[in-house]
Amino acid sequence: MRPSDTWYIKPESPHYKSITINSSAGFDEERFGLFVERMIKMRRQGASIWARLSLEYELVEQFYQMNQKVIEMMEDIFENTKLMQSLHDAKYDVVLTDPAIGGGVLLSHRLGLPLVLNVRWTVQGEGHQAIAPSPLSYIPIPGTELTDKMTFFKRVKNFLYYFFTCFQIWYVTDPNYKPFVYRYFGADVHYMELFQSADIWLMRNDFTFEFPRPTMPNIIYMSGFQCKPSKPLSKELDDFVQSSGEHGVIVMTLGTLVAQLPEDLTEDIAAAFAELPQKVIWRHEGKRPSTLGNNTLILKWLPQNDLLGHPKTRLFVAHGGTNGIQEAIYHGVPLVGLPLMFDQPDNFFRMKARGVAEVLDLTTVNKDNFLAALKKVLYEPSYREKMTTLSNLQRDQPMKPLDRAMFWIEFVMRHKGAPHLRTESYKMSTIQYHSIDVLHKLKT
16 A cells, blocks of 8 residues: 555556555655755754754654654545455455554554564654663663663763653654544554554564664564675676776765765765775766766666675765665675764664774765775775674574565464464553552552
8 A cells, every 4th residue: 555645666566556545645755855955965064053953853843744644644544434345355464564654553453454564663763662671771772873882971871862762752753643543443542552562573674783682572583685696787887897807896875865965075075986996886966076087987876786796896885774784784895884864873883883884974074084984994804804794694594584574474374463472561551561560569
């Protein structure tokens, strides 16, 4: 099921049949792209603290509006008697959804169907936080850039970040989901109970990426499920890669949210690349930098997985999306990071903590520090050696992550759910969960 303005999910495909909902709950690519460009420009120009806070507030507002549109779409679906009857009559076996957008979770409960989550985030934040014990003493809140080894002051920072995430939930998520769930599921149901009662949580990470932490029986790790061996490059691209000789190739892409960087930054990046003996393949749109060297090939699109898997690829310059980092781990390619927003700085911090990446702040990037980071990762063997170790750990599994995910989806379909793997703790109040009522009774 897809809203009519969705960014990625096309109405036609040989792999699925779609039901299109007339809704604006999709991701506004153009509007969000402009926001990201404005954020980069403001950060690099050293805008006042008030201007930057205003931008952060605008981002929070955008999340609020996205949740609001999802809820409006779900109201339309629930009130569409004909559509709901057709979904009931179809006798589906399971609902598979990403809980970062809550519509699929709400629909699964309305239809009474087993629920499988394809998850890294929920509407309240990182997935583990919603279901597994997460002591703040050694579980870093995403965004803190902390490891599982925290000093007292780092634990204070982690605690403060936790309260900030609580504020975001109170401001962004609660006002949208609470009234909806009250209306359709009853006053005694909290919306997070609907998420926490999912049968299986397919986590898009694992412990080559996460710091060690408690988990649950119904969490199935499928980090790198999208990773696969590289395919041959086109003749033109392969000729360019082969021309790099012993020096190899650098691949750079900043994902789909940023079509083009500020011109002065692209000039500095191009100038730094021009001083290297490596060949560079750079996904870039916009004006061609005047400092571009003969060693750099600019493309509007590149086959990322196939390039990362090429034996001549030496380095990946990336923004820090989870998929890109997992593909780099899979293929054993060390990283230089230019994180932009969301979870990207935190993702790259985890890679830096493991010694496989250098990370730069977009507010201070220039030719010299970018070139220094490139050379450090290229010429210090420890970066590639440690990334090779991570790659070996990720690959050394009894079955492929995608096969494991498919097994558990089909398991839920065969057994009409998996309640035997699900803890009932989500039905407890905070007082019951921490046995405060027991202690109070013993005291009295």
